[in-house]
Amino acid sequence: MSQSINDFIVRFANVNGTGSASANYLFAKAIFRMGIPVTPKNIFPSNIQGLPTWYEVRVSEKGYLGRREGIDLMVSVNPQSMAQDVKSVKSGGYFMYDSTKKLPETLVREDIHYLGVPMMEMSNQAFSDPRKRQLLKNIIYVGALAKLINLEIEEIEKLVGEQFEGKASLIEANHIALKLGMDFVEANFDFPLPFRLERKNLLKGKILIDGNTACGLGAVYGGATVMAWYPITPSTSVAEAFEHYCEEYRTDPETGEKKFAIIQAEDELAAMGMVIGSNWNGARAFTATSGPGVSLMNEFIGLAYFAEVPAVLVDVQRAGPSTGMPTRTQQPDLMLAAYASHGDTKHVLLLPSTPKECFEMTAQSFDLAERLQTPIMVMTDLDLGMNDHISEPFEWNDKRKYDRGKVLNAEELEHVGRFGRYLDVDGDGIPFRTYPGTHPTKGAFFTRGTSRDEYAAYTEDGAAYKRNMDRLMVKWKTAKKIVPSAKLYQKKNQSPYGILFFGTSTFSSEEAKDLLLQNDIVVDAIRIKAFPFGAEVLEFIKTHELVFVIEQNRDAQMRSMMMIEMETNPAKLIPVLNYDGMPITADAIKNQITIYLQQTKNLDHELSKTTV
Amino acid sequence: MSYLKPQFKHPKLPKNKIGYTIKEYEGPLSTLCAGCGHDSISAAIVQACFEMSVEPHKVAKISGIGCSSKTPTYFLGNSHGFNSVHGRMPSVATGASMSNKDMVYFGVSGDGDSASIGMGQFVHVIRRNLNMVYIVMNNGCYGLTKGQDSATADQGSKSKAGSVNPFQAIDLASLAIELGAPFVAQSFSGDKQQLVPIIKAAMHHKGFAFINVISPCVTFNNNAGSTKSYDYVRQHIEATSTLDFVPEMPIITTKYDQGKSTKVALHDGSIIQLNKLATDWDPEDRVSVVNALQQARLKNEILTGLLYVNTEWNDLHGTLKTCKTPLNKLTEKDLCPGEEILEGINRNFR
Numbered sequence: 007m008s009q010s011i012n013d014f015i016v017r018f019a020n021v022n023g024t025g026s027a028s029a030n031y032l033f034a035k036a037i038f039r040m041g042i043p044v045t046p047k048n049i050f051p052s053n054i055q056g057l058p059t060w061y062e063v064r065v066s067e068k069g070y071l072g073r074r075e076g077i078d079l080m081v082s083v084n085p086q087s088m089a090q091d092v093k094s095v096k097s098g099g100y101f102m103y104d105s106t107k108k109l110p111e112t113l114v115r116e117d118i119h120y121l122g123v124p125m126m127e128m129s130n131q132a133f134s135d136p137r138k139r140q141l142l143k144n145i146i147y148v149g150a151l152a153k154l155i156n157l158e159i160e161e162i163e164k165l166v167g168e169q170f171e172g173k174a175s176l177i178e179a180n181h182i183a184l185k186l187g188m189d190f191v192e193a194n195f196d197f198p199l200p201f202r203l204e205r206k207n208l209l210k211g212k213i214l215i216d217g218n219t220a221c222g223l224g225a226v227y228g229g230a231t232v233m234a235w236y237p238i239t240p241s242t243s244v245a246e247a248f249e250h251y252c253e254e255y256r257t258d259p260e261t262g263e264k265k266f267a268i269i270q271a272e273d274e275l276a277a278m279g280m281v282i283g284s285n286w287n288g289a290r291a292f293t294a295t296s297g298p299g300v301s302l303m304n305e306f307i308g309l310a311y312f313a314e315v316p317a318v319l320v321d322v323q324r325a326g327p328s329t330g331m332p333t334r335t336q337q338p339d340l341m342l343a344a345y346a347s348h349g350d351t352k353h354v355l356l357l358p359s360t361p362k363e364c365f366e367m368t369a370q371s372f373d374l375a376e377r378l379q380t381p382i383m384v385m386t387d388l389d390l391g392m393n394d395h396i397s398e399p400f401e402w403n404d405k406r407k408y409d410r411g412k413v414l415n416a417e418e419l420e421h422v423g424r425f426g427r428y429l430d431v432d433g434d435g436i437p438f439r440t441y442p443g444t445h446p447t448k449g450a451f452f453t454r455g456t457s458r459d460e461y462a463a464y465t466e467d468g469a470a471y472k473r474n475m476d477r478l479m480v481k482w483k484t485a486k487k488i489v490p491s492a493k494l495y496q497k498k499n500q501s502p503y504g505i506l507f508f509g510t511s512t513f514s515s516e517e518a519k520d521l522l523l524q525n526d527i528v529v530d531a532i533r534i535k536a537f538p539f540g541a542e543v544l545e546f547i548k549t550h551e552l553v554f555v556i557e558q559n560r561d562a563q564m565r566s567m568m569m570i571e572m573e574t575n576p577a578k579l580i581p582v583l584n585y586d587g588m589p590i591t592a593d594a595i596k597n598q599i600t601i602y603l604q605q606t607k608n609l610d611h612e613l614s615k616t617t618v
Numbered sequence: 619m620s621y622l623k624p625q626f627k628h629p630k631l632p633k634n635k636i637g638y639t640i641k642e643y644e645g646p647l648s649t650l651c652a653g654c655g656h657d658s659i660s661a662a663i664v665q666a667c668f669e670m671s672v673e674p675h676k677v678a679k680i681s682g683i684g685c686s687s688k689t690p691t692y693f694l695g696n697s698h699g700f701n702s703v704h705g706r707m708p709s710v711a712t713g714a715s716m717s718n719k720d721m722v723y724f725g726v727s728g729d730g731d732s733a734s735i736g737m738g739q740f741v742h743v744i745r746r747n748l749n750m751v752y753i754v755m756n757n758g759c760y761g762l763t764k765g766q767d768s769a770t771a772d773q774g775s776k777s778k779a780g781s782v783n784p785f786q787a788i789d790l791a792s793l794a795i796e797l798g799a800p801f802v803a804q805s806f807s808g809d810k811q812q813l814v815p816i817i818k819a820a821m822h823h824k825g826f827a828f829i830n831v832i833s834p835c836v837t838f839n840n841n842a843g844s845t846k847s848y849d850y851v852r853q854h855i856e857a858t859s860t861l862d863f864v865p866e867m868p869i870i871t872t873k874y875d876q877g878k879s880t881k882v883a884l885h886d887g888s889i890i891q892l893n894k895l896a897t898d899w900d901p902e903d904r905v906s907v908v909n910a911l912q913q914a915r916l917k918n919e920i921l922t923g924l925l926y927v928n929t930e931w932n933d934l935h936g937t938l939k940t941c942k943t944p945l946n947k948l949t950e951k952d953l954c955p956g957e958e959i960l961e962g963i964n965r966n967f968r
């Protein structure tokens with residue numbers, strides 16, 4: 007194996023519920039502290055205890071934060087998945103395992119290296135408490151890894167100190183376990199391995215955080231006071247984060263009074279009903295859920311659209327249909343969300359791709375929901391939501407004011423003449439609303455999901471119904487102007503080909519762009535951040551011969567939405583897809599694009615062969 | 619269509635304590651069938667709100683879907699109303715109440731809306747003890763979809779088309795008591811005398827107040843053989859008590875025999891005075907109430923009045939310890955932890 011610095015993949019194979027998560031996190035975080043870009047991903051089953059789980063850590067000095075295929079080092083501490091784990095190591099790679107038990111002959115491969123470390127045995131000798139033995143076995147392999155790939159032991163020890171602050175005996179035990187691992191490597195193996203770490207300090211200021219925590223925190227900063235939710239993987243930790251930060255920053259330390267209300271509803275229908283009721287009554291309220299929850303919320307989402315009540319929904323997407331693969335990632339809810347509910351409906355979607363965007367877009371979604379008086383859906387996914395990502399730090403400006411939208415207070419009501427709840431007075435399609443309880447005699451109106459006239463009176467007059475539906479389209483045009491616009495990667499087009507992506511396909515798409523360039527295929531790029539699409543998206547499609555639409559679902563849903571919403575030739579939009587439940591990789595993108603171009607454009611054969 | 623009623627000024631109309639006449643509590647003309655029980659309940663709500671001297675705009679009316687759920691359009695025209703989706707009024711009311719604890723919430727529902735499609739939400743809003751008045755206008759059928767049996771139709775009851783209901787009825791009042799609703803009353807749309815004080819007491823009760831009102835559907839369920847018709851109900855009604863609602867602490871002068879008169883003090887010091895008609899029934903004892911309801915059912919009687927009341931239980935705001943200021947009045951200053959704290963949070967993730 008050739009020497010390489012800061013460019014490899016380590017995968018841990020563990021048993022769910024055995025405390026491996028914190029050891030693995032320690033490993034990834036220590037690399038982060040060395041200033042080296044690192045991307046950890048949890049691959050876990052829909053199970054609480056006993057089934058295999060994996061934790062994959064990609065180290066990339068170049069800063070490629072997407073997933074890549076090919077495992078350089080496997081740390082196998084799960085006999086159940088060992089056969090599969092041996093197979094997944096790339097040729098020339100390393101396989102570390104617990105040699106307390108002898109490795110079965112059948113698992114010996116000629117083309118990989120074996121590193122047997124008797125973790126259980128060492129742990130049993132060193133510690134007497136059975137629970138400790140189990141947990142510290144995991145720390146032993148972290149110690150072994152430290153020696154093998156030059157992970158700075160000082161960073162690990164510092165992290166252990168932070169984690170167990172005030173618990174001297176635990177810190178001590180962790181130090182013993184780390185040393186056991188290191189000493190064993192020193193005595194038995196050649197080290198360091200050909201691939202290893204070297205401190206770079208490339209991550210000045212950056213943070214390592216998951217998207218769900220960022221969404222929960224974004225809702226606190228965005229002024230949400232009511233959250234209603236029903237537990238569902240992978241969205242649950244949004245509610246947990248919101249609660250955690252609210253308890254910390256919105257609870258009066260003396261009286262215990264809270265400036266928030268969190269309700270675990272009886273189901274997602276009720277959760278959405280509560281969100282709508284709260285927003286109707288002038289509070290900022292939101293829910294977090296995943297695909298099955300959005301399915302259940304459909305009727306209510308249509309009500310909020312038609313009755314024009316603000317609402318915020320964070321959809322942490324997972325693989326469907328139905329219960330699908332509940333612990334695997336995908337972007338499969340785009341159409342469901344964009345056109346949720348019966349009748350003619352369209353909804354604003356925000357598409358974050360980093361924790362920082364999760365924070366910002368969640369905070370911003372409340373402004374948009376109140377400005378547009380409509381549901382806003384923040385579309386993240388399991389990969390972004392539940393995995394730690396390197397992110398720019400969060401920012402906030404204390405001068406920032408919430409945009410509460412067009413709301414008339416008692417004083418203003420005195421001066422408006424006749425109040426028309428659904429009257430478009432300034433031509434942007436957005437009417438004024440009032441909160442219940444504002445004025446004794448003016449501004450009260452009846453909110454309903456049935457058709458009504460400009461003054462909120464029930465009507466079955468077709469002309470009035472149509473006027474209202476048309477005004478909602480005017481509002482949709484206004485939405486286009488105020489949602490975040492797409493990011494273009496070039497000032498001027500460089501190529502007849504473009505790639506278009508969003509959300510968690512971003513890191514891999516950016517890397518694929520570089521990989522294609524290495525093969526002399528130049529592509530322009532655009533990242534969409536919201537639906538409806540702004541003018542720049544149409545412009546990008548118009549000015550390219552082909553646009554590869556990269557997404558993580560079977561049906562190329564984003565591509566369909568582009569065909570529905572814009573005057574474009576569908577033949578120009580080439581789907582590049584990944585939907586096996588694992589985050590999309592740069593190689594998969596590069597390969598699909600290369601093959602397509604080879605087949606249709608007769609690209610130089612010699613060149614492309616190497617990339618297929 | 620709903621029609622605005624002509625607003626005549628009646629100089630002689632009596633005013634309540636805050637200077638409003640009953641006109642200020644009315645709404646546009648109803649479009650329900652003439653004689654529909656639901657309209658009488660709307661009138662009782664208007665009367666109760668007038669007598670209680672609440673500011674009309676400090677009341678919010680929330681409903682599901684059905685003829686019954688349409689009624690909030692026809693009372694309290696100066697209040698905000700929300701006609702939501704079928705069976706989901708409780709969740710919308712819960713959200714609304716979380717936003718602003720300083721208003722009175724009227725939830726209006728039907729027997730289809732609450733006992734079928736919305737049963738889950740009905741159960742859970744009781745479990746949370748939301749501070750609201752929850753009225754079911756119970757006609758034993760789906761009025762708006764033209765008279766199908768509902769889950770509260772009595773077994774053996776005959777529909778207008780002549781078919782006999784083979785299923786057992788869900789008794790919402792018993793269910794509410796079983797679930798621990800702290801205020802449960804039952805009445806008849808034709809008995810304004812009883813209904814108005816019940817609604818007043820319910821409005822003052824801090825916590826969930828459930829009123830199941832038998833409300834005949836003149837169009838689809840008022841035939842011979844129906845157990846929710848005007849005639850049947852009038853013949854089978856059995857009051858537990860007469861009641862009086864006294865918003866302020868009265869001087870205790872009771873002219874009833876000990877054991878026949880019960881006083882219940884509410885959180886704000888107001889008093890419900892119950893004059894018991896039924897013996898062996900105690901409105902503050904759940905077991906006794908359940909027993910009385912079962913006995914009445916065996917005798918084909920409809921027990922009315924304030925059946926059960928309990929003022930001890932914390933309402934949802936109390937349970938969640940929300941602050942005194944309504945959540946919808948909080949501003950950036952109250953809600954946003956700010957730049958400096960965010961910098962600290964960033965540091966925790968480095």
Ligand SMILES: Cc1ncc(C[n+]2csc(CCOP(=O)(O)OP(=O)(O)O)c2C)c(N)n1
Nearest residue numbers: 684685686704728729730731759760761762
């Ligand atoms: C999801 C949904 N399913 C069905 C309906 C049709 N629907 C409208 S009202 C109603 C029944 C109403 O019965 P109830 O609540 O008893 O009200 P009533 O009209 O008897 O007062 C039904 C089934 C609907 N509006 N929404």
Ligand code: SF4
Nearest residue numbers: 651654685761835836
């Ligand atoms: S159909 Fe029945 S419930 Fe509906 S309005 Fe007419 S009488 Fe009332």
Ligand SMILES: [Mg+2]
Nearest residue numbers: 728729757759
């Ligand atoms: Mg009914």
